Amino acid sequence: MITLYDFPTTFSSKSMSPYVWRVRFALNIKGIQHQTEWVESVDIEKRFKELALPPSEIKPDGTPFYTVPAIYDDSTNTRISDSLKIIEYLDQVYPNTPQIIRPGTNVLNAALDWGIRQALFKFWLLSGPNIVANVKGASSDKYRQRLEAITGMSMEQFKENKVLQEKLWAEAQEAFKVSSSWFKTSDGKVQGGPWIMGNEVTMSDLITASGIAFTVIIAGEDSEEWKKIDGWSEGLWSALWERTRPYFKVY
Ligand SMILES: N[C@@H](CCC(=O)N[C@@H](CS)C(=O)NCC(=O)O)C(=O)O
The missing domain is CATH 3.40.30.10 (Glutaredoxin)
Structure with a gap:
């Protein structure tokens, strides 16, 4: 086990x-x-x-x-x-199970990971107070300190600072839009399918889906934030999310 x-x-x-x-x-x-x-x-x-x-x-x-x-x-x-x-x-x-990492794709995976992380980081900052509220005790203090060190202000000041939040949302929009554009052909159609690289699941799906899972967990699936983020990808994220949802189980 x-x-x-x-x-x-x-x-x-x-x-x-x-x-x-x-x-x-x-x-x-x-x-x-x-x-x-x-x-x-x-x-x-x-x-x-x-x-x-x-x-x-x-x-x-x-x-x-x-x-x-x-x-x-x-x-x-x-x-x-x-x-x-x-x-x-x-x-x-476990060679008799679906193989996730295709030979020779580590560099591409690292680039995809970095790109998606740019968007997730903005969302992580915007969600900081929500994360702090959902982690207990000393772990919560650790997140708060990290957030305050990055933003250079107290969490209470950050919550009040609508100008900074709007700026971060604008940056998040740009970063999420860039990431979703990689999945489209020049005429705007979604390439591949059902998984990113075709019929079999690969590391690129797990990099993308884990970022989407993080967003859905924190924002909530019925939230305006998730609808907004999914909207920037023209529904691409929610399609990827539906494909991965059967595996969204904690044991
Ligand atoms: N390169 C590592 C990064 C993992 C990572 O950064 N994990 C975070 C949680 S999202 C962590 O455990 N951080 C510990 C800490 O911040 O003290 C991986 O791919 O597993």
């Missing part, structure tokens, strides 16, 4: 991180049995050290950065962190 490490929120899906959603989508698409172990965001480093789970990155100052997702696979006694490394491992160790 695989244990998937994630941090809890009070959003209805409990899970919010787009990086964790990528791995969970991969596990669900592959039909690999797993269970989630919830670790408060502020406790990730301490708990991972206890469990001998590796950091996903080394920070510029040389210290390790412990992040979710991470997995422990007891069938092979393997511990891995970093969404891409985990999905590479799942493809390799």
Whole structure:
């Protein structure tokens, strides 16, 4: 059995991180049995050290950065962190399941990831107070401090600052529109289908769908924000979301 490490929120899906959603989508698409172990965001480093789970990155100052997702696979006694490394491992160790990462696509996936992250970052900032309200205790304080450091003002000032919010929405619109334009032909039609690269699911679907999941979880599916974001893509995001929804399950 695989244990998937994630941090809890009070959003209805409990899970919010787009990086964790990528791995969970991969596990669900592959039909690999797993269970989630919830670790408060502020406790990730301490708990991972206890469990001998590796950091996903080394920070510029040389210290390790412990992040979710991470997995422990007891069938092979393997511990891995970093969404891409985990999905590479799942493809390799579970070869009779749908293969997510196509050979030679890591550079393209990294570019797609970066592009979509530009839009998600603006949305993450705009949703900061909502995220802070949906993460508990010390983890909530951590998010608040991060938000305040980036915006250079208190969260209360940010909530009042309609001019900054309008500017961020305009930037988000531009970034979301650019990302959705990559999926269209020159005459405006959506290319490919049913998945982005044709008949089989690939990493590009999971990068995109996990970003959409993050947006839907935070904004709420019936919200004006989600309708606005989906509208900028002329319904492309909601079509991708419908395709991925059967795999939007937390175990
Ligand atoms: N490169 C990592 C990035 C994962 C990541 O940044 N995870 C965030 C949650 S969305 C995290 O755990 N951050 C820990 C922290 O901020 O202390 C991956 O692809 O898995």
